Amino acid sequence: xxxxxxxxxQRLDRIESLISNLNASxxxxxxxxxxxxxxxxxxxxxxxxxxxxxxxxxxxxxxxRGEALPxxxxx
Numbered sequence: 515x516x517x518x519x520x521x522x523x524q525r526l527d528r529i530e531s532l533i534s535n536l537n538a539s540x541x542x543x544x545x546x547x548x549x550x551x552x553x554x555x556x557x558x559x560x561x562x563x564x565x566x567x568x569x570x571x572x573x574x575x576x577x578x579r580g581e582a583l584p585x586x587x588x589x
Contacts, residue, residue: 549557551565554574558565568574 551562554560554565555562560568565574569576
């Protein structure tokens with residue numbers, strides 16, 4: 515029969531490894547890139563009206579500076 519403490523240590527090592535990988539991938543995707551409506555249209559393949567509707571429903575993060583409506587994309 516396997517030592518239960520060794521099993522716990524193995525599982526903890528796996529958990530630490532997964533958390534480390536998750537932290538590394540989060541750091542890479544945490545930098546936001548701004549896209550305007552036309553760029554988001556090309557990226558997502560959605561119509562401009564759909565994009566504006568999604569921003570109005572707050573389903574796409576955005577901010578407005580002047581007349582333009584830049585949108586966020588995580589990369």
